[in-house]
Amino acid sequence: MGKAIIVGASSGIGWELAIQLADAGYQLGLMARREDRLNELIEQLPGEHWVQCSDVTECEHAQAQLQGLIERMGGVDMVVLNSGVGFLEGRLEWENQRTIIDVNVRGFCALAVVAMQHFEATGKGHLVGISSLAAHISGASMPTYHASKAFVSSYLNGLRGRVDRRRVPITVTVVEPGFVRTPMVLGSPPWMAPVDRAVRQIMVAIVRKKNHVYITRRWRLVAWLAYLMPTAMLAKRF
Numbered sequence: 001m002g003k004a005i006i007v008g009a010s011s012g013i014g015w016e017l018a019i020q021l022a023d024a025g026y027q028l029g030l031m032a033r034r035e036d037r038l039n040e041l042i043e044q045l046p047g048e049h050w051v052q053c054s055d056v057t058e059c060e061h062a063q064a065q066l067q068g069l070i071e072r073m074g075g076v077d078m079v080v081l082n083s084g085v086g087f088l089e090g091r092l093e094w095e096n097q098r099t100i101i102d103v104n105v106r107g108f109c110a111l112a113v114v115a116m117q118h119f120e121a122t123g124k125g126h127l128v129g130i131s132s133l134a135a136h137i138s139g140a141s142m143p144t145y146h147a148s149k150a151f152v153s154s155y156l157n158g159l160r161g162r163v164d165r166r167r168v169p170i171t172v173t174v175v176e177p178g179f180v181r182t183p184m185v186l187g188s189p190p191w192m193a194p195v196d197r198a199v200r201q202i203m204v205a206i207v208r209k210k211n212h213v214y215i216t217r218r219w220r221l222v223a224w225l226a227y228l229m230p231t232a233m234l235a236k237r238f
């Protein structure tokens with residue numbers, strides 16, 4: 001079927017995506033900090049796969065690790081950048097804010113560069129970035145998280161424009177989930193999707209090489225409304 005790397009495969013959406021991609025016949029390279037979790041995952045997957053322990057906040061080191069993994073796998077067709085963190089920001093604490101920026105912005109950008117350079121060198125490929133519906137809303141509860149995901153969506157759209165302008169057949173897919181039941185989400189917010197259903201919809205977007213997808217689809221309504229509602233009203237709700 002193909003070869004793909006998932007960055008952030010040790011939990012939640014990335015873990016389930018590894019299961020569904022392996023079932024579809026992909027050979028996978030799995031990256032995250034928790035190597036034990038990645039090895040546990042690999043034991044459950046059919047086929048041959050690779051593991052690379054990596055902390056995306058150590059940007060240059062993580063770039064070299066991704067490059068090395070691509071080489072060990074003999075090239076890849078797809079890279080999924082899924083690693084992300086988010087914290088409630090009742091108190092504004094720089095340590096938490098910096099971690100969000102380091103993982104969701106610096107780490108994301110650093111690894112996207114390596115993936116795109118590989119795809120541009122081979123003249124094809126597929127970059128999938130897990131952003132969030134939060135990209136469309138300036139949230140009062142998690143302002144740094146929302147801003148980081150606005151960066152992710154905007155940056156990916158810019159990368160797509162760049163390859164389109166050069167007429168290189170590289171697909172860039174922006175995935176914007178609402179709430180998905182994973183260890184990241186506390187409590188039971190509305191419209192929470194089970195992770196297997198959410199990932200099935202991501203799989204459809206991957207197969208169809210879509211530019212953009214809301215997960216689940218109903219969150220499209222919220223994104224549209226977000227642009228009609230005053231910022232102050234949205235901030236009260238989110």
Ligand SMILES: NC(=O)c1ccc[n+]([C@@H]2O[C@H](COP(=O)([O-])OP(=O)(O)OC[C@H]3O[C@@H](n4cnc5c(N)ncnc54)[C@H](OP(=O)(O)O)[C@@H]3O)[C@@H](O)[C@H]2O)c1
Pocket residue numbers: 007008009010011012013014031032033034035037054055056057082083084085086103130131132133176177178179180181182183184185
């Ligand atoms: N769940 C939701 O409702 C939801 C909604 C919108 C968007 N998202 C986005 O979906 C993505 C996956 O989140 P999830 O819900 O599946 O959460 P999760 O279960 O907490 O998974 C987060 C993943 O990110 C990895 N990660 C975190 N820090 C890292 C670092 N410094 N270096 C490398 N990897 C790191 C984790 O691996 P290690 O800890 O092993 O490093 C883990 O594999 C995130 O980008 C999140 O923002 C989730």
